[in-house]
Amino acid sequence: MRPFLLVLFAIAILVSPGSADEGKHEARDDLSEARKRGEVLPLARILIMVRPAVGDRVVDVEFEREDGRPVYEIYYLDKAGRRREVYVDARTGSVIREHEDD
Numbered sequence: 001m002r003p004f005l006l007v008l009f010a011i012a013i014l015v016s017p018g019s020a021d022e023g024k025h026e027a028r029d030d031l032s033e034a035r036k037r038g039e040v041l042p043l044a045r046i047l048i049m050v051r052p053a054v055g056d057r058v059v060d061v062e063f064e065r066e067d068g069r070p071v072y073e074i075y076y077l078d079k080a081g082r083r084r085e086v087y088v089d090a091r092t093g094s095v096i097r098e099h100e101d102d
Contacts, residue, residue, distance in 0.1 A: 031063040031070075031090075040070045040090035049093040050074060054086060063090065071096065 034040045041049075043061060057077040064071050070090035078084050087096040 030065070034070055034090070041093055043072065046072055046088055046090065046093050047074075050086060050088055050095065053095060053098070054084075055079075059083065
């Protein structure tokens with residue numbers, strides 16, 4: 001459980017205002033507004049929901065809209081150490097698709 005909490009802490013740092021460039025700042029603002037409106041689930045809840053699929057080795061998370069749909073892109077390392085990416089519907093927590101990161 002401890003590694004999972006460290007991942008959550010690391011993600012919180014990654015999305016902090018001091019570490020974001022302009023594009024990430026806009027995405028963070030969009031995410032914040034969507035959360036206030038109740039349109040998306042909190043990232044912490046999403047990470048718990050996808051933990052069986054991604055484990056404790058999350059390395060990065062991005063928030064985007066694909067065709068107007070709010071999506072968390074979660075990057076993680078699989079058991080072989082390959083970086084993979086899973087797209088998760090931010091409203092429901094359901095996995096949209098998964099693939100090896102390019």
